[in-house]
Amino acid sequence: MDERIIFHIDVNNAFLSWTAVKLLNEGLSQDIRNIPSIIAGSEKERHGIVLAKSTIAKKYNIKTAETVYQAQKKCPNIKIFPPDYQWYLKKSQELFEYLAQYSPTIEQFSIDECFIDMTGTKYLYKNYIELAYKIKKEIKEQFGYTVNIGVANNKLCAKMASDFEKPDKVHSLFKSEIKSKLWPLPIEDLFMVGEKTKERLNKININTIGDLANCNDKLLQQYFKNQANYLKNAANGMDNSEVKIRTDKTSSISISQTLPQDCSDKEKLKEYLLIYAEETTRKLRTQKQYAKTVVIFYKTSNFKIYSSQASLENPSNNTNEIYKLALNILEKSYNNLPVRLIGLKLTNFVSDNNRQLSFFENIEQDKNNSVQQTIDKLNEKFGKTVILPASIKIINSKSRNKEN
């Protein structure tokens, strides 16, 4: 069988690049990619972390996800720009639509990354590396920002390759290159080896990807159980997973928010839950799915997260049903301590056709659904939360005024 050819495409400093493009479009003469700059939320709203950084900011050792406060300490004259998620979504869609011309098998991996299976296209494109350079150049010319492209025989290696040296680069990681390109890297560079796994691997003297690839299987098995297989294979550049064409169906939907101040007012928390219930179920309805389980999660002021969940007998995507259950969970689980964040998550989905309804529920649902559809359309047309109970609208208009 022919070797597969997989591309991994990754937008360099995506949020920052996209904001730079937007500002240039709007007539700003300076390109914020050429100065020490970051994209970050508002400190006042307690959203002050670094979401993206320019290549120059990186030289000051500024890291994604650290606080704006820390970033400013490292670089006092850093320029800070707010995120614009609607714009990012637009740029993201535009990119993936463009890429679709090269292969029908594209897996969107995040807002700014995708895998493309190029295997079937070898009669169209003889040299895959040249093709990668062509795509990279076209993106730069058409859209005004740079990407990294990894070319390999599987997704894992393509992903590792696109991460090698940034920005604006094409890298390959074929089987014959694993020893020389992958093995020398520190173990934490391996996909899915985060902080905790790194520490545990370091403890048994595994410090590079090569160490892992060549370590004793039994030892690894003993310390990492089911994770051991993944680790060993990954370190050897082995991965059989398919490029899966994305559908809009997710397996969970959640909304959470760090509150402007810690909150221990249960009535306030209920109001947040109603907004969350409306927004999560609306998403669920667009996916034509029904949720069985509702989870409420809290973050306390010391950053500890706890959660509580309950399930419906009949899966639902109805705002009221979900909200009612959320209130039950709140009553049972909330311990009156001030919370920094509250969130709502829906999970355990079933799709339209295998949902079981009782006869009476069927009739009720039909009525409910047509009302709900009308509301959804209005909300979509005019913004997030036009139609909500009066008490909620007050909160929303307040927070909108703050933004304006």
Add this chain to the structure above:
DNA sequence: TCTGGGGTCCTAGGACCC
């Protein structure tokens, strides 16, 4: 006024059933 938000997948323990 230092620490966002949205996902996926896994694990361990308990309940329950046979």
Add this chain to the structure above:
DNA sequence: TCTGGGGTCCTAGGACCC
């Protein structure tokens, strides 16, 4: 009547990704 054990589902928590 001397207390096994497998399967499955649920819950809470956690690791990791972007």
